[in-house]
Amino acid sequence: xxxxxxxxxxxxxxxxxxxxxxxxxxxxxxxxxxxxxxxxxxxxxxxxxxxxxxxxxxxxxxxxxxxxxxxxxxxxxxxxxxxxxxxxxxxxxxxxxxxxxxxxxxxxxxxxxxxxxxxxxxxxxxxxxxxxxxxxxxxxxxxxxxxxxxxxxxxxxxxxxxxxxxxxxxxxxxxxxxxxxxxxxxxxxxxxxxxxxxxxxxxxxxxxxxxxxxxxxxxxxxxxxxxxxxxxxxxxxxxxxxxxxxxxxxxxxxxxxxxxxxxxxxxxxxxxxxxxxxxxxxxxxxxxxxxxxxx
Amino acid sequence: xxxxxxxxxxxxxxxxxxxxxxxxxxxxxxxxxxxxxxxxxxxxxxxxxxxxxxxxxxxxxxxxxxxxxxxxxxxxxxxxxxxxxxxxxxxxxxxxxxxxxxxxxxxxxxxxxxxxxxxxxxxxxxxxxxxxxxxxxxxxxxxxxxxxxxxxxxxxxxxxxxxxxxxxxxxxxxxxxxxxxxxxxxxxxxxxxxxxxxxxxxxxxxxxxxxxxxxxxxxxxxxxxxxxxxxxxxxxxxxxxxxxxxxxxxxxxxxxxxxxxxxxxxxxxxxxxxxxxxxxxxxxxxxxxxxxxxxxxxxxxxxxxxxxxxxxxxxxxxxxxxxxxxxxxxxxxxxxxxxxxxxxxxxxxxxxxxxxxxxxxxxxxxx
Numbered sequence: 001x002x003x004x005x006x007x008x009x010x011x012x013x014x015x016x017x018x019x020x021x022x023x024x025x026x027x028x029x030x031x032x033x034x035x036x037x038x039x040x041x042x043x044x045x046x047x048x049x050x051x052x053x054x055x056x057x058x059x060x061x062x063x064x065x066x067x068x069x070x071x072x073x074x075x076x077x078x079x080x081x082x083x084x085x086x087x088x089x090x091x092x093x094x095x096x097x098x099x100x101x102x103x104x105x106x107x108x109x110x111x112x113x114x115x116x117x118x119x120x121x122x123x124x125x126x127x128x129x130x131x132x133x134x135x136x137x138x139x140x141x142x143x144x145x146x147x148x149x150x151x152x153x154x155x156x157x158x159x160x161x162x163x164x165x166x167x168x169x170x171x172x173x174x175x176x177x178x179x180x181x182x183x184x185x186x187x188x189x190x191x192x193x194x195x196x197x198x199x200x201x202x203x204x205x206x207x208x209x210x211x212x213x214x215x216x217x218x219x220x221x222x223x224x225x226x227x228x229x230x231x232x233x234x235x236x237x238x239x240x241x242x243x244x245x246x247x248x249x250x251x252x253x254x255x256x257x258x259x260x261x262x263x264x265x266x267x268x269x270x271x272x273x274x275x276x277x278x279x280x281x282x283x284x285x286x287x288x289x290x291x292x293x294x295x
Numbered sequence: 296x297x298x299x300x301x302x303x304x305x306x307x308x309x310x311x312x313x314x315x316x317x318x319x320x321x322x323x324x325x326x327x328x329x330x331x332x333x334x335x336x337x338x339x340x341x342x343x344x345x346x347x348x349x350x351x352x353x354x355x356x357x358x359x360x361x362x363x364x365x366x367x368x369x370x371x372x373x374x375x376x377x378x379x380x381x382x383x384x385x386x387x388x389x390x391x392x393x394x395x396x397x398x399x400x401x402x403x404x405x406x407x408x409x410x411x412x413x414x415x416x417x418x419x420x421x422x423x424x425x426x427x428x429x430x431x432x433x434x435x436x437x438x439x440x441x442x443x444x445x446x447x448x449x450x451x452x453x454x455x456x457x458x459x460x461x462x463x464x465x466x467x468x469x470x471x472x473x474x475x476x477x478x479x480x481x482x483x484x485x486x487x488x489x490x491x492x493x494x495x496x497x498x499x500x501x502x503x504x505x506x507x508x509x510x511x512x513x514x515x516x517x518x519x520x521x522x523x524x525x526x527x528x529x530x531x532x533x534x535x536x537x538x539x540x541x542x543x544x545x546x547x548x549x550x551x552x553x554x555x556x557x558x559x560x561x562x563x564x565x566x567x568x569x570x571x572x573x574x575x576x577x578x579x580x581x582x583x584x585x586x587x588x589x590x591x592x593x594x595x596x597x598x599x600x601x602x603x604x605x606x607x608x609x610x611x612x613x614x615x616x617x618x619x620x621x622x623x624x625x626x627x628x629x630x631x632x633x634x635x636x637x638x639x640x641x642x643x644x645x646x647x648x649x650x651x652x653x654x655x656x657x658x659x660x661x662x
Contacts, residue, residue, distance in 0.1 A: 187382065187384065189380050189381075189382050189384035190384050190386060190387075192351055192371070192378075192380070192384070193378070193380055193384035193385075193386070194386070194397070194401075195351075195370075195371045195372050196349060196350075196351075196371050196372070196376075196377060196378050197372075197377065197397050197398040197401055197445070197449070198372045198373075198398055198401040198402045198449070199372060199397075199401045200372065200401075203401060207397075208386060211388045212387070212388060
């Protein structure tokens with residue numbers, strides 16, 4: 001018997017193998033992502049039946065309805081909350097990621113594990129825990145009252161602040177991990193070189209570390225901003241009726257108002273917005289990625 | 296006239312890594328405009344010394360003075376030295392010109408002055424045509440030049456170089472040795488260079504400090520280190536050297552009698568005049584391969600010495616032939632003969648010859 005597996009493997013590395021490698025993922029995404037996506041787009045142009053069904057007629061009514069200021073306000077509020085969340089995650093995540101990236105290699109694994117530990121518990125459970133912490137007679141207020149820092153409990157739960165707290169908590173790891181990857185790749189000698197060339201620590205950060213970590217900053221911001229923008233669980237539980245985000249609106253149209261076509265139209269608008277934003281960001285970062293490609 | 300202080304004055308520098316001494320009481324002085332090299336195998340502590348001069352590491356003991364100023368507690372960005380990193384550490388997101396302009400910009404030089412200084416620095420390393428390129432678009436040799444320009448543009452009191460040529464291939468490395476030396480002369484700047492490559496150190500340096508296991512073994516001009524090494528380590532590290540180890544027995548008719556385990560019986564070796572030895576002391580005789588001659592005749596002049604041997608191997612290498620000759624069961628010497636001496640080219644394996652040398656070429660080491 002001849003053992004020629006490696007040679008055989010190398011010889012058949014043509015088109016056939018590529019399809020075997022691509023096949024399962026392609027099939028899965030095609031059936032469960034692309035087809036439903038098309039359905040959503042189609043439904044967004046349909047009409048709503050009297051009792052919540054879908055009337056298969058083509059019209060732009062749903063999109064025209066979205067021009068109502070109420071929807072613009074909700075979209076605007078969602079963008080502000082998601083942007084705020086992203087900014088807070090960046091401000092808190094950067095030093096953390098930098099610390100981990102500069103720690104001894106044996107320690108890095110430990111710190112990264114700590115960053116990921118929250119994933120071991122269900123997100124819903126963790127959000128309920130935040131309700132317990134933030135509510136009027138909750139953990140935080142009890143503590144503040146005991147310490148005499150406040151005279152009356154502060155109303156934190158069911159506010160935009162609570163939503164941002166919950167979102168930052170939930171998405172911080174998605175900021176830290178790509179930042180860590182980018183910062184870990186920054187050669188320590190570059191930092192020393194800048195320092196040797198009379199840069200202050202502040203200048204080293206702005207001139208060298210931040211520009212080199214830009215791919216990580218972009219990835220982290222996208223990974224936080226996009227899910228924050230579409231979040232519905234966190235604003236539902238922590239924001240209550242007062243701070244509705246676009247995710248809640250979509251959920252409301254589909255499940256409560258039973259207006260699938262309008263919900264689908266909002267989904268499409270959100271999707272277009274995110275796609276457009278990503279395209280713009282990619283374009284803005286092209287010079288840098290080109291530079292990296294050529295080096 | 297007041298005497299100018301030395302460029303660098305390092306006194307009894309110590310750096311500990313845990314229990315081991317990475318740098319063990321190292322002292323040396325580098326004069327203004329000198330090309331000084333720290334030479335040693337990896338782990339000798341030379342890079343550690345360089346990093347302490349640059350300010351990236353703090354000495355546990357000892358002092359560093361640059362231009363007479365004590366460098367204690369002075370951070371790297373306030374020291375009048377610049378380091379050329381082994382990996383060059385060019386900023387990948389900045390162009391060649393922006394890289395070179397970084398130092399002057401951080402020092403707050405006016406814009407017009409920066410532009411002209413960058414131009415002068417790039418001219419000096421012959422890279423003016425590539426100032427808009429990114430480091431990733433340059434060859435290894437060009438990156439090396441940018442790194443030099445980026446440091447020299449600041450007109451440092453001392454330029455520090457960490458294994459400057461180690462990332463280049465053999466041919467480029469030899470070109471850059473000459474280039475680096477002429478850049479140093481043009482810039483009229485003190486260079487302190489760390490290298491593990493002995494040829495590099497000898498070719499470029501005015502003086503070399505050989506380091507081993509954290510200590511400086513010998514400091515001297517390249518020819519001093521080669522001709523008069525004070526330890527077997529220096530002799531072996533710089534060039535190839537033939538050794539004969541033995542015990543000094545007595546003086547017999549003006550000749551030192553040395554007994555070596557590697558040779559049958561007692562060998563009479565004439566040591567250079569000034570050597571005074573104690574009976575029974577260990578002695579090592581060193582001879583460079585190119586100072587040896589092969590001959591079928593035992594002895595010529597009285598200024599010469601010879602030992603019988605047999606040819607073991609002949610290795611042809613273009614400009615010269617290397618003969619491995621056996622003097623004893625465990626003792627094989629290297630003899631290098633230039634190819635123009637046709638008389639010796641007929642020797643083949645197994646021939647009986649005499650290894651001859653000038654007595655004045657003998658280096659004697661005593662423990």
